[in-house]
Amino acid sequence: AQSVAQPEDQVNVAEGNPLTVKCTYSVSGNPYLFWYVQYPNRGLQFLLKYITGDNLVKGSYGFEAEFNKSQTSFHLKKPSALVSDSALYFCAVRPPTIYGGSQGNLIFGKGTKLSVKP
Amino acid sequence: NAGVTQTPKFRVLKTGQSMTLLCAQDMNHEYMYWYRQDPGMGLRLIHYSVGEGTTAKGEVPDGYNVSRLKKQNFLLGLESAAPSQTSVYFCASSWLSSVDTQYFGPGTRLTVL
Secondary structure, eight states: OOEEEOOOSEEEEETTSOEEEOOEEEOSSSOEEEEEEEOTTSOEEEEEEEOSSOSEEEOGGGOEEEEETTTTEEEEEESSOOGGGOEEEEEEEEOOGGGTOOTTOOEEOOOEEEEEEO | OOOEEEEOSEEEEOTTOOEEEEEEESSOOSEEEEEEEOTTSOEEEEEEESSTTOOEEOSSOTTOEEEOSSTTEEEEEESSOOGGGOEEEEEEEESSSTTSOOEEOOOEEEEEO
8 A cells, every 4th residue: 555654753952953844655667756844733834845856856945855865764854943833744645557556646644743842 | 716715714613502614625626624633633524515416424413413515515513512512623525536646725723501
């Protein structure tokens, strides 16, 4: 079955330190990969996506993610965390159409709560 | 430019009651989606639409119906609400496919007693 895993329910980081939020996937072929962020009582906001090309993707608010095909991972990173980065982060994947992906088929992970302390 | 709006923001229903959630977008997007978010389960796709007059089932469609009579609106209906439908419901839209950035509404918190 196609799936997305975010192995950490919560990540705690001190402000100014680098942060990593992990995501791995189990999908046939080359998937399309996304990161979204959800602030309290809000809808999700797009951060970045990988479609094809350079494995390092840069997104909003200084975030970046690296697509690693051999490890089937798409970890989210930021060099220096801010308290305002505290939120719920979702990794999502859309399998290629030939491998069962449909136009509506975005599979979300369960989310990782990021807490950045001053 | 309001983006994606959802009505209502909160609702409490009794088991067996019906209701309709309204989603509206002013970005001229072709694709629209309804998700539910439950603790520890991420977002799960209920139904989606690839254009006016079309709808399709997502991962968890049972107990829900949808309609897309106008391009800017996507309605989610619960004909006979059940406690298992207690959740936060999010609508989203995207330009031409789910590969495009999805823009989310603020959510509707529904409680079924």
